[in-house]
Each structure stands twice: as structure tokens, then as C-alpha cells.
Amino acid sequence: MNKHRFKSLTVCLDMYGCPNRCKHCWIGHSPNGNLTKEDLINVAKLFRPYTDSLTIYDWYREPDYHDNYKELWDLSHQLSDINQEHFELISVYRIVRDKEYVKWLSSLGLKSAQLTLFGTEEKTDLYTGRKHAYIDILNAIEILLDHHISPRIQVFVNKDNLDNLTQLEKVLNGLDLEKRCQAFKGEYAFFIHQGSCDGENEKNYAIRLTPNDIKKIPQKFLSDAMRYQRKKSVEELFGKTEAVLYDELKNDASTCSFVSDNPVFYIDQNWNVYPNVASIEPIWKLGNLKKDGIEKVLESYQESKSVAQNIRLNTPLSRIVQEEGNPMGEKLFEKEDYIELISNRYCRKFLL
Ligand code: SF4
Numbered sequence: 491m492n493k494h495r496f497k498s499l500t501v502c503l504d505m506y507g508c509p510n511r512c513k514h515c516w517i518g519h520s521p522n523g524n525l526t527k528e529d530l531i532n533v534a535k536l537f538r539p540y541t542d543s544l545t546i547y548d549w550y551r552e553p554d555y556h557d558n559y560k561e562l563w564d565l566s567h568q569l570s571d572i573n574q575e576h577f578e579l580i581s582v583y584r585i586v587r588d589k590e591y592v593k594w595l596s597s598l599g600l601k602s603a604q605l606t607l608f609g610t611e612e613k614t615d616l617y618t619g620r621k622h623a624y625i626d627i628l629n630a631i632e633i634l635l636d637h638h639i640s641p642r643i644q645v646f647v648n649k650d651n652l653d654n655l656t657q658l659e660k661v662l663n664g665l666d667l668e669k670r671c672q673a674f675k676g677e678y679a680f681f682i683h684q685g686s687c688d689g690e691n692e693k694n695y696a697i698r699l700t701p702n703d704i705k706k707i708p709q710k711f712l713s714d715a716m717r718y719q720r721k722k723s724v725e726e727l728f729g730k731t732e733a734v735l736y737d738e739l740k741n742d743a744s745t746c747s748f749v750s751d752n753p754v755f756y757i758d759q760n761w762n763v764y765p766n767v768a769s770i771e772p773i774w775k776l777g778n779l780k781k782d783g784i785e786k787v788l789e790s791y792q793e794s795k796s797v798a799q800n801i802r803l804n805t806p807l808s809r810i811v812q813e814e815g816n817p818m819g820e821k822l823f824e825k826e827d828y829i830e831l832i833s834n835r836y837c838r839k840f841l842l
Pocket of ligand 1: 512514515516
């Protein structure tokens with residue numbers, strides 16, 4: 491009997507990385523890898539003894555990025571106990587370069603796909619970190635509609651792209667997406683938010699929205715987002731100011747365990763393992779599969795040995811907030827995102 495047993499285990503291997511370098515990327519940037527099918531098979535073999543319900547993914551950044559995406563999809567299914575469906579996340583990079591891709595997505599029964607905009611061309615290319623990203627997205631929308639897959643539009647907003655949103659609204663109105671999806675009984679969806687404040691997006695702290703910025707967001711974006719995100723108010727969409735959150739949390743003595751019976755692990759191209767909690771960075775590292783071995787990695791997870799897990803388990807939130815928070819802060823956050831931001835800042839101080 492293994493010491494470490496889990497009800498289920500999900501393991502995601504970053505085999506090839508991502509064509510983009512988004513400025514909001516919560517996972518964080520790292521070089522692209524070039525792992526092999528044997529690597530994926532070996533990862534499955536390593537985790538297999540620890541659960542009766544294993545799910546293997548060949549990516550945690552851009553899905554289907556590599557040319558052998560169909561083969562990797564089949565292989566991931568063979569290595570898994572659960573027959574997973576394709577997420578709404580797709581490779582925009584591939585869909586405009588590979589005619590077979592959308593047919594394949596359709597054959598899997600995909601009904602909607604997420605596309606991320608930061609404004610029109612200049613802002614979307616800048617924030618996606620790739621020239622022609624905007625044009626690719628517009629082309630991807632048409633390809634998806636032609637194959638009766640509904641676009642799900644996600645808009646990231648900050649102080650820097652606010653002035654570009656009216657122009658984006660005109661573009662989206664011109665595309666008439668809601669009606670075109672209805673024509674094939676599809677369901678269009680629209681989301682707007684700032685994203686969490688970890689990974690690359692932590693660097694955008696200075697340009698997070700403050701309450702006065704909300705009125706600059708097109709009214710239609712706000713009403714559509716409230717409808718699709720099922721929020722009752724703008725406050726629910728964008729959260730509270732840092733000052734309000736500071737006040738709510740400054741006496742909060744709670745601590746937090748991230749240990750679960752159904753963990754998800756991210757493995758980078760250098761075999762470092764992280765829990766799927768926050769960005770891929772040293773404070774969350776559980777160990778290295780090659781150097782430390784699987785037993786040590788799982789022990790590190792279950793005994794909360796990573797720097798961040800250990801601190802969150804043993805340090806009251808009040809102390810973290812009082813050290814890292816700004817009691818006068820006007821920037822807007824969802825509560826969980828704010829806790830993540832100040833906790834990551836606090837934990838980094840303890841990294842040896
Ligand atoms: S947010 Fe997604 S698409 Fe953008 S860099 Fe990160 S993993 Fe790639």
C-alpha cells in the first residue's frame with residue numbers, strides 16, 4: 491500500500507509551451523519545451539500507483555499547440571482513466587494555420603471556444619505578446635462560426651486599455667455575435683475582468699482599475715458581462731478596493747491548507763512540479779521529479795512543505811495583510827485574487 495493515495499490525480503505536463511507571452515498570464519512566462527511522447531508516458535507511469543483515477547494532459551499553457559496534437563490527445567486518453575472532454579480553451583495560433591484543426595474540434599463535440607481580447611489591434615497584440623494576435627483572433631471567430639462553435643469573448647481591462655474599449659465595442663457590435671450564434675442554436679458569451687494578480691499579471695498592479703475607471707467602460711460591456719457572468723452589480727464584477735479588503739482581512743486569523751484528495755499537478759519542461767494553485771514560481775515548487783523523485787514530491791504536497799503552502803498553513807491572514815497590504819489602496823480586486831497577491835509577496839521573503 492502506498493503512503494500517498496489520492497481519490498483522483500490530474501497531471502499536466504508542459505510539453506511544448508505556448509506561442510504567446512500574455513501580459514496577464516497567471517501561470518507566468520517560461521521558455522517553450524520540446525518533450526517527447528515517452529516523457530508523457532513516463533509521467534503517467536510515475537503517478538499511476540497513487541490513484542485509481544488518473545487524468546493526464548499534455549499541456550498546461552496552449553492546448554493543441556504542437557503539430558502532433560491529435561496523437562497527443564489520443565495518447566493522453568489512453569493514459570487516463572477519465573475520458574475528458576476538450577476544454578473551451580483552444581489554440582488560436584493553430585486554428586488560423588491548420589484547416590484540419592477546427593474540423594477535429596467539431597468532431598470532438600466542442601460547442602464554444604474562448605478568445606481573449608485586450609482592445610483592438612495595437613493593445614491586443616501588445617498584451618498577447620505576439621504580432622498579428624488580434625487579426626488571428628478575428629479570423630478564428632469566423633472559422634469557429636462557420637463550424638457552429640460559439641465564440642466566448644473574454645476582455646481583459648486595465649487603466650492602459652480603457653480608452654480603447656469603445657473602439658472594441660464597435661468591432662464586436664459589427665460582428666453581431668449573439669445573433670450569429672443563435673442562428674445555429676449556439677450560445678454566445680461575453681466576459682470582462684482584470685484577471686487575478688499573480689504570474690505576469692502581478693506586474694500590472696500599477697495599472698489595475700480604481701472605482702472612477704468603471705464609468706469609462708462601455709455600458710454594453712458591463713451589462714453583457716453581468717448577464718453572462720451572472721453578477722448582480724458592477725462591484726461583483728470588479729471587486730472591492732484594496733482599502734476595503736484590507737479592513738475586512740486585517741483581523742482575519744484564518745490559515746489555509748491547499749492539500750486535497752483530488753490534486754492537480756503542473757510539471758514544467760525541467761520536471762519541476764507545482765500544485766495548480768497559483769503561478770509557476772519557486773515558492774510553490776514541490777520538488778523535481780528527476781532529482782527528488784515522485785515520493786518526495788508527493789510528500790512535499792501532502793505535508794505542505796513548499797514555501798507558500800507552509801506559510802499559508804501556519805500564518806494567519808491578518809499578519810500577511812498587515813505586512814503586505816495597503817490600507818489606503820484604491821485598486822480593485824476580487825477578494826481571493828487580493829489574498830493571492832499579498833500572500834505571494836509575503837511568501838517570497840522566505841524563499842532561501
Ligand atoms: S495566458 Fe495562456 S495563451 Fe497567454 S501566455 Fe499564458 S498560457 Fe499562453
